[in-house]
Amino acid sequence: MSTPSDTLHPAPTPAHLRERLAGAGLRATQQRLLILECLLVLPGHPTAEQVHRRAAEQAPSLSLGTVYKTLDSFVAAGLTKRVASAEGGSRRFDADCTEHHHLFCTNTQEIIDYCDPQLDKLIREFFATKGLANFQPHSFSLHITGDKLQ
Known part of the structure; x- marks a missing residue:
């Protein structure tokens, strides 16, 4: 299981940002580059407001x-x-955007990334045998709510 830290992640290179945007079929405008960089360096799963606060440090008119x-x-x-x-x-x-799940701590409001290939296999096998009427799942992500234990 991986958990987000409270510190900023290292800044990606401008070339990396441009590659990610190009790979998604998006033009690399200055605003997109800045917003993507902020999204990547902020810890955890930021809100749009957190991304905006960070981006506004470099582009106050954004x-x-x-x-x-x-x-x-x-x-x-x-x-x-x-x-x-x-x-x-x-x-x-x-x-x-890799396959992973999220654990939500109701005490801290923290969202924790959780990866478990065995759990993923169980879910795939379950739907392969049970199926859903008129529905074919392509991907899935569990959202599990609970409390972190100290």
């Missing part, structure tokens, strides 16, 4: 609306995912 629209375009292009927060709704963003 609006929160632009950050929301840009993050939505990232989601549509498969560059990031929306993650439902512990209090409900899809208010946070995850730049890690």
Whole structure:
């Protein structure tokens, strides 16, 4: 299991940011580059507001609306995912689009990434044998709510 740290991640290179945008079919505008960098360096699963605060340090005229629209375009292009927060709704963003699950701590409101290939195999086998009427699952992500134990 991996957990987000409270510290910023190392800044990606401009070339890496451009590659990620190009790979998602998006032009590498200055705003997109900045917003993607902020999304990647902020710990955990940041909100649009957290991304905006970070981006506004370098571009004070950048609006929160632009950050929301840009993050939505990232989601549509498969560059990031929306993650439902512990209090409900899809208010946070995850730049890690690999298959993984999320644990929600109701005490701290923390969202913790959780990877378990054995669990993934069990879920795939379950749906292969049980199936769903008129539905073929392509991917899945569990959202598990609980409390971190000290």
